[in-house]
Amino acid sequence: MRVAVVAESFLPQVNGVANSVRHLVDHLVKRGHQALVVAPGPGGEAHGQTPVVRVRSLPLPMYPEFPIGLPDNAVRRALTEFAPDVVHLASPLVLGMSGLRTAERCGIPTVAVYQTDVVGFAQQYGFVGVERALWAWMRRVYARAGRTLAPSQAAFAQLAQIGVPRLFCWPRGVDLERFHPAHRDPSLRRRLAPNGETLVGYVGRVATEKRVHLLRAIAGLPGTRLVVVGDGPATDDVRDAVPEAVMLGMLRGEELSQAVASLDIFVHTGAHETFCQAAQEALASGVPVVAPAAGGLLDLVTPGRTGMLYPPEESEAAMGGFRDAVRHLAGNAELRAQMGLAARDSVVGRGWExxxxxxxxxxYRAVVESAATPPLAA
Incomplete structure (x- = not known):
């Protein structure tokens, strides 16, 4: 099968869309298929055996590290020359619509993957009154795809509510070897918790849309140490709000595996996650998760078994719930151990393969076969 992936983001950008596309093209090649990636921003012309076509882009004003792909003739040329059997639209927005239109003109079936809550993203950055226009645009994009795949029940419900047809659930995978309890590192723990503190960690982009300012709600809990893994425009804000936190910055490979597995509690603050891969990686590492009761986290965290959920609002009561959940787990090593085992068990069937x-x-097979089936005679 020949698969063209039109992605709103790809390496070297570090985010959920780019990471998922990397896993996808690597797996396609492993299975003997041919892949092509069309993506915005700077980067190489190939990823391993997979050619990468770069298109014009502009930096997103409030998120300059994220280039927005622009409609470009390069998309049409790339798809027509590659002649794919299916076009995969990875979190389609602007570039994805360009890919969709080309696929429609050429009669190529499409699969769209919903991955970014654009409306929630805009709300976190203070854009008021744009919700209706954004949902209308998203419906216009996803309603034209052969199939739309939502990563969680909450994301499915969002798209169903705006009338997206041919909608299916398809979760994201996790690297069960890279994220494993065996990577827990005693020497790292001694460095981060010299007095035997319980390590409470946030892993992910340190940015406004993740509501990282809420980490201050768990600052100063007795016997705990807050660890932040990741980077982003709000790093200084977190450092100012929680000066005692250990800021490890961006980690990759073995360092990331060790950091996640060495935590005692993983915390998340974002309330607009269509899935939340960082939480799934923590679960795979045997670390219980404390997170807002919203979005994709509702599918990942079973309260009392693999972690705890707190109200997603930013009210004083909700933040009290966040703090109480972390305090409760921090004070109960036996419960954390039980939850850690259940956390790993909950994702063992979700390997990327x-x-x-x-x-x-x-x-893919469904949309290809549907496109090849002639319509019934009237």
Missing amino acids: RILDDLIDVH
């Missing part, structure tokens, strides 16, 4: 095989063998 199985998840991506489903994408290819179920969803």
Whole structure:
């Protein structure tokens, strides 16, 4: 099968969309398929055996590290020359619509993957009154795809509510070897918690849309140490709000595996996650998760078994719930151990290989076969 991936983001950008596309093209090549990536921003012309076509882009004003792909003839040329069997639209927005239109003109079936809550993103940055226009645009994009895949029940409900047809659930996978309890590192723990503190960690982009300012709600809990893994425009704000936190910055590879597995509690603050890969990676590492009761986190965290949920609002009561949940787990090592085992068990069936095989063998095949089937005579 020949698969063209039109992605709103790709390496070297570090985010959920780019990471998922990387896993996808690597798996396609492993299974003997041919892949092409069309993406915005600077970067190489190939990823391993997969060619990468770069298109014009502009930096997003409040998020300059995220280039927005612009409609470009390069999209049309790339798709027509590659002649794919299916076009995969990764979190389509502007560039994705360009890819969708080309696929429609050429009669190529499409699969769209919903991954970014654009409306929630805009709200966190203070854009008021744009919700209706954004939802209308998203419906226009996703309603034209052969299939739309939502990563969680909450994301599915969002798209169903605006009338997106041909909608299916397809979660994201996790690297079960990279994120594993075996990576827990005693020497790292001694460095981060010299007095035996309980390590409470946030892992992810340190930015406004993740509501990282809420980390101050758990600052100063007795016997705990806050660890922040990641980077972003709000790093200085977090450092100012929680000066005692250990800021490890961006980590990759083995360092990231060790940092996540060495935590005692993983915390998340974002309330607009269509999935939340960082939380799934913590679960795979055997670390219980404390997170808002919203979005994709509702699918990942089973309260009392793999972690705890707190109200997603930013009210004083909600922040009290956040703090109480962390305090409760910090004071109960036996409960954390039980939850850690259950956390790992909850994701062992979600390895990338199985998840991506489903994408290819179920969803790609369905749209390809549907496109090849002539309509019934009237």
